[in-house]
Amino acid sequence: MDVSTPADDENTARHAALRATARQLLVKLGAAGLSPETVAEGSGLSVADVEAVFPHxxxxxxxxxxxxxxxxxxxxxxxxxxxxxxxxxxxxxxxxxxxxxxxxxxxxxxxxxxxxxxxxxxxxxxxxxxxxxxxxxxxxxxxxxxxxxxxxxxxxxxxxxxxxxxxxxxxxxxxxxxxxxxxxxxxxxxxxxxxxxxxxxxxxxxxxxxxxxxxxxxxxxxxxxxxxxxxxxxxxxxxxxxxxxx
CATH class of the missing domain: 1.10.357.10 (Tetracycline Repressor, domain 2)
Structure with missing residues (x-):
């Protein structure tokens, strides 16, 4: 039985979306260019939103x-x-x-x-x-x-x-x-x-x-x-x- 909540689904979706953005930036910027700031810019979210999922x-x-x-x-x-x-x-x-x-x-x-x-x-x-x-x-x-x-x-x-x-x-x-x-x-x-x-x-x-x-x-x-x-x-x-x- 699926016991996930809408909040769980939203968190999972955000986690996946941020990982996808990070992979795109990895191609463009390399590992040295990855940070919550660059992922926030690439995803259109705030830095605080990114850091809530990936603090560092x-x-x-x-x-x-x-x-x-x-x-x-x-x-x-x-x-x-x-x-x-x-x-x-x-x-x-x-x-x-x-x-x-x-x-x-x-x-x-x-x-x-x-x-x-x-x-x-x-x-x-x-x-x-x-x-x-x-x-x-x-x-x-x-x-x-x-x-x-x-x-x-x-x-x-x-x-x-x-x-x-x-x-x-x-x-x-x-x-x-x-x-x-x-x-x-x-x-x-x-x-x-x-x-x-x-x-x-x-x-x-x-x-x-x-x-x-x-x-x-x-x-x-x-x-x-x-x-x-x-x-x-x-x-x-x-x-x-x-x-x-x-």
Missing amino acids: RDDLLTALVTDAYDASGAAMEEADRSAAAAGASAGARLLAVTRALRTWSFDNSAEFTLIYGSPVPGYHAPQDTVPAATRTPAVLAGIVRSALAAGELTPPRRAVPGPPLLLPQAVQLFGGTPEAPFSDLVERGMVLWSSLVGLLVFQVFSRTHDSVRDESAYFDFAIAVAAESIGLSVPLDGTAARAETR
């Missing part, structure tokens, strides 16, 4: 960071559901979700920059952003777990030396430490994740445009190379149709 700049940034992580994670999750429903292999699913994140990153470059670019001076993301931020690695971890369960992984030639290199919460996100010979699979998954983000940074910020003939094809190739570090084969023979052509 950091509150605005936290809302946008959370939205960006949620939106990019949702794009990956949807791509994975579609690929899994079509019976795709783990490697094809990985290619589908990374392409989905690439498309989102180009389509929302200001938000991509906010979460993966240079830190905003004076801003430190609070714990509230962690659940949204974990959606991307959770999608990757789910695919890797599926590959492991289906016997689609090739055992590594090199094991991580010494004690575990990751914190317990990172291993918990994956679902625990796999048995040998895949006991370092979580560490390898972190390599895959960081390679994906680094590759997107290079492409979104045009670090490869003057050296790569076909950036979309290069992205696929780089994901396949990174996947080899966890023993996963990614199909590059046209069996997984390319999602976009940037």
Whole structure:
């Protein structure tokens, strides 16, 4: 039963409208240009009205960071559901979700920059952003777990030396430490994740445009190379149709 009141609905609508204005200003002004004052000017509300919802700049940034992580994670999750429903292999699913994140990153470059670019001076993301931020690695971890369960992984030639290199919460996100010979699979998954983000940074910020003939094809190739570090084969023979052509 819906127990919301008109006041609740109005607050929700205002919250959404202010976030939308803040996203528009993020594109125009960058994170440094966001403040209750600029959002008030952009929304036609008073500064007091904005501050009633977002008292400080950091509150605005936290809302946008959370939205960006949620939106990019949702794009990956949807791509994975579609690929899994079509019976795709783990490697094809990985290619589908990374392409989905690439498309989102180009389509929302200001938000991509906010979460993966240079830190905003004076801003430190609070714990509230962690659940949204974990959606991307959770999608990757789910695919890797599926590959492991289906016997689609090739055992590594090199094991991580010494004690575990990751914190317990990172291993918990994956679902625990796999048995040998895949006991370092979580560490390898972190390599895959960081390679994906680094590759997107290079492409979104045009670090490869003057050296790569076909950036979309290069992205696929780089994901396949990174996947080899966890023993996963990614199909590059046209069996997984390319999602976009940037």
